[in-house]
Amino acid sequence: KTARARSRRLDAVRAMELFHGLTDEEKSAVADRLHFTPYAAGETITRQGNTAHWLYLVTQGRVEVRTHADGLSHAVATVDGPDFFGEMALMTGEMRTADVVAVTDVECYRLDRGAFEEILQKRPEVADDMSQTIARRRVALTAS
Numbered sequence: 001k002t003a004r005a006r007s008r009r010l011d012a013v014r015a016m017e018l019f020h021g022l023t024d025e026e027k028s029a030v031a032d033r034l035h036f037t038p039y040a041a042g043e044t045i046t047r048q049g050n051t052a053h054w055l056y057l058v059t060q061g062r063v064e065v066r067t068h069a070d071g072l073s074h075a076v077a078t079v080d081g082p083d084f085f086g087e088m089a090l091m092t093g094e095m096r097t098a099d100v101v102a103v104t105d106v107e108c109y110r111l112d113r114g115a116f117e118e119i120l121q122k123r124p125e126v127a128d129d130m131s132q133t134i135a136r137r138r139v140a141l142t143a144s
């Protein structure tokens, strides 16, 4: 991979508030594990009930979180870059709680489960941060 792509991946890590407490060395190690995956407006990125393999870091653009029950689909929330999604199923070991659809063109980086778990093991404060985000998001999810 080119030096330029590598520096973009590092920018993606630096943009995430979640990773602010990591050392430069740790950020660079996370950056090495990212896969650049852009999505076009309207594309479905993941679906409710799917098995989770990735954490998604959105650097630019907006995605919508949608749940469906009894054949009805409705919007729960939007996530605007820089922010992440897909953490719930990865942390709980359950299925994806919602569909996630690109509202705009989205610049996105995926981090695989193994790399994600390594970070959480080395940096319990990242896990704590993420648990708080999950608790907050779950309120909106169950209220929807």
Ligand code: CMP
Binding pocket: 046, 052, 065, 076, 077, 078, 079, 084, 085, 086, 087, 088, 089, 090, 095, 096, 097, 098, 099, 100, 136, 137, 138, 139, 140, 141
């Ligand atoms: P996961 O369940 O893995 O896949 C769907 C994702 O949608 C979920 O992780 C969260 O990242 C995201 N999500 C669910 N509910 C909300 C919410 N209320 N606000 C923002 N994002 C959410």
